[in-house]
Amino acid sequence: MSANAIAAVTAALRNLLSDGVKVEAGLEDTIVTTLPMDRARDASGSGNQLNVFLYQTTPNAAWRNLSMPGQVQSLESGFPPLALNLYYLITAWGRDNDAQSPFSHFLLGRAMSVMHDHPLLGSDEIRLALPGNDAYLQMERIRFSLQPLSVEDIFKLWSGFQTQYRLSASYEASVVLIESARSARTPLPVLMRGTGDTGPVALARLDPGLPTLQSITPPNQQSGAQIGDVVTIAGTLLAGDKVEVVFAHPALQNPIRVPAGQGATATRIDVQLDTAQFAWVAGWYAVTVEITSTPDQPNPPVHSTNALPMALAPTITSPMPLKATIANGAATVKLKCSPDVQPVQRVALLLGDQEIAGARSANATGSLSFPVPQAVAGTYLVRLRVDGVDSLLVDRSVKPPVFRNQKVVFK
Structure with missing residues (x-):
């Protein structure tokens, strides 16, 4: 379905209300518009009027990851359509602005009755509502359901348009499918499935x-x-x-x-x-x-x-323990490692329980330097971390395991 599917549903809803309301005696002069709420009723308006305003669209969760029906075959991967729920506000104005009789109440009641008796849009109703649309071709029917709004939601909706509230009812239209412009992947059919086209053979064995x-x-x-x-x-x-x-x-x-x-x-x-x-x-x-x-x-x-x-794991090849001199509260730890660290790799020095990130080099290098901004005199166990893998600090070749002589001394 093309992008004019939303407009087609709006036009079909307008026609549905226009045809259904005008058959009621006393409402023959009703007009149905699709204008924003602040422009729907001008100062000169005095007749019966319904306005259909699309105030919100939300994704339909059920169709979010499904392929378009009838377009993608089995074992093909198509891009999901844009599946939308549409939310309409139907607002009623009565003849002479209800000066003689509450026509707006009568009009809204008739409109809600039409929606109650006609919850599904037919394909012909959508096709005739808007020339050139193809929304009527979607396999999923479009259903209307009443969506009551809280007082807070009504206040936010109408105050956003800076206009006075009028008698209204909200409806959800679900679901509108807009076809993706991305093409599906269509693998070639399989000529044969195994020798003699017998397909897979199941064997009673524990290994795969x-x-x-x-x-x-x-x-x-x-x-x-x-x-x-x-x-x-x-x-x-x-x-x-x-x-x-x-x-x-x-x-x-x-x-x-x-x-x-x-x-x-x-x-x-x-x-x-x-x-x-x-x-x-x-x-x-x-x-x-x-x-x-x-x-x-x-x-x-x-x-x-x-x-x-x-x-x-990387290996620190420098003689141990490493030594660093503290000057003005800071120090620099220099070491050599194997294999060389590549430019795209992230490297860090693990000093006790502190991680000190190293700068990326423009070329592969086995000589690294780590500035320690707040160095404290003492001896610390040290590890080199490259892309999340640490140099081996624990020697497990002996029982019980011991720490390797992998230390740095700050003076």
């Missing part, structure tokens, strides 16, 4: 039947891996003629692909994070495994597993 990752475990129960560590990837159906572990990071233009070693099995792959062959960055990685059967054939099928997160 597809290559699946279950866990990624750094050594020594660490919270994250470090450069040089061997991480263990556990899953099912991970064996193949060619198996690669894919590490994707937002700061890397291309993901890192590490071939599975000789000891890889269908349920376990051990991968070393080696810097000799690959340029790693600290932060969170999305890890998948790609399995290729018959890689020597043209266009071999590649099966990819689900993705699991892995944290690669």
Whole structure:
């Protein structure tokens, strides 16, 4: 439906009231207008009059995420239409401004009776109300329902137009659908679903039947891996003629692909994070495994597993403890780290329980500097945080775990 659907509904409501009210004896001279409330009744007006004013539009919650009926087929993704509820104020003025008889009461009563007996707009009523509209084509019927207003709402509505209150009734029209100008995604039909077009086959088994990752475990129960560590990837159906572990990071233009070693099995792959062959960055990685059967054939099928997160922690490579001199209450902590911090990465120094954000560098760098505006003399445990991943402060290779010698001394 086009954008003139709102105007078409307003015109159809005006015609409905005009035709329904004038059949009543004594109301044959009634006119129906669609003007703002402050302009609906001029000083010279003295006849019976109804005014239909659209005072509010709100989104329709039920249709907010639905595709336009009849336009989007199954498995296609169309952009939802603009679904609106319209709120109208119907105001009545009587003949001679009710000087001889309360015609406005009579007129409003007849109008509300018409709305009560005719709660749905027919397609022909909408089509004939406004030339060129296509609102009558929508599959959802447009329904009117009485919406009582509180005294406070009435005061706000009329005072906003700086005009005197007149006898009125409010109605909701639901729902008006305006078609989105964005096109739907229409994938090509499927030629065959499996061998012989049999479709999917259900198997009675506990594993999912597809290559699946279950866990990624750094050594020594660490919270994250470090450069040089061997991480263990556990899953099912991970064996193949060619198996690669894919590490994707937002700061890397291309993901890192590490071939599975000789000891890889269908349920376990051990991968070393080696810097000799690959340029790693600290932060969170999305890890998948790609399995290729018959890689020597043209266009071999590649099966990819689900993705699991892995944290690669930065390492402070400067000799410990770090030392910083306090001057005028401030100090600067300088350190070196591995791997280099990329320009797009957020870096911070965790000094005890205080986070000190570092400035972004224009180039990748392993030398960082952190100004500490209110430094206090003492020794503090320190961590480096890159994109939400902290350098490993706890040594879990011993029992019980201990803090590493990762400190800064302020003097």
